Amino acid sequence: MTKYEWFKEFKNNLKDVPKEELDKAIEYYEELFEDKIDAGKSENEAILEFGSPSIASRRIRNEIIDDTPKTESFNMGVGGLYESVNEKVDDIDLNEEIKTKEPKTKTNKEEKQEEGCCRDNNNDVGRTIIFMLELFVFGIAYFVCFVTFWSLIVSLFACMISFIVGGIGGFIASIVGIFTVGVEYGFFSMGSCLILLSLGLLIVAFLKPVIKGSITLTKKSYNMFFGWYTKNMGGNK
């Protein structure tokens, strides 16, 4: 097969794909061809290495079809397109993911939503909706946990400050109290202020490991959440 024949058949097979896509693909193979000639290969050799034009065009077609639902899954029925893709034999099958994820359980409500959104029996759109719902619920849950947790830490910090300040202030006041109000009262309040101060110092001792632990906990949960998110996003592609 000559270069001309190869490209002719290749273009012929891809007549129906958008011109822009076809041009890009042709550019790719032209560049490869030139590079092979530059590397000292013959035209025949270079074309032989391309493999058959039908396989090359099929791969490009599959890739374009796989792409479409990525951006338009919300308003387009792609069920029909997927069926045709599933016929391919030995390709890197992007739809594998979609096929293997099929047994995911769906509630009735979500299934209804799926049907309501597009009349075609379209699993991809349904899954996207489920994922969006999950993302919404988990996102809020995660956010609430995050805020609650960190406000607890902040309040602990506030407690520490107020204990220490109150303890020191009260201690000074109680010394004055010993001489002005009475010895009994003064020593009593001094004792309670010392307890307050020691509580504050106790928090100081624990604050560092607590904050360190919370930061790692936050990081871990963040990674977990986004790991889950990207995994699902990957699954939707």
Add this chain to the structure above:
Amino acid sequence: MDAQLKKGILDACVLSAIRKEESYGYKIISDMSKYIEISESTLYPILKRLEQTGAVTVRSKEYNGRLRKYYSITYVGLQKIEDFKQDFKEFKRIYEFINMEDSN
């Protein structure tokens, strides 16, 4: 080999082939050929997908009076390599488990 697994491996390989410096189709294939066989018609969809997901960027540069497309890796691409390494670690653990069950 399982198609999904192969896809992940090939993605990581292509990204690694351009990790050090930008590269072009023919060079990527020759660099990879030492380690993994990849056909030209397989590489094209991979590059296209990587470009669309923002893992690589493309620019056309003149070479020998013609244009050549050079691919360079992005932060997303580097992250993808790291993700693959992590996945592989997990895979190794699972393999050990499977292997252990076998020998019993």
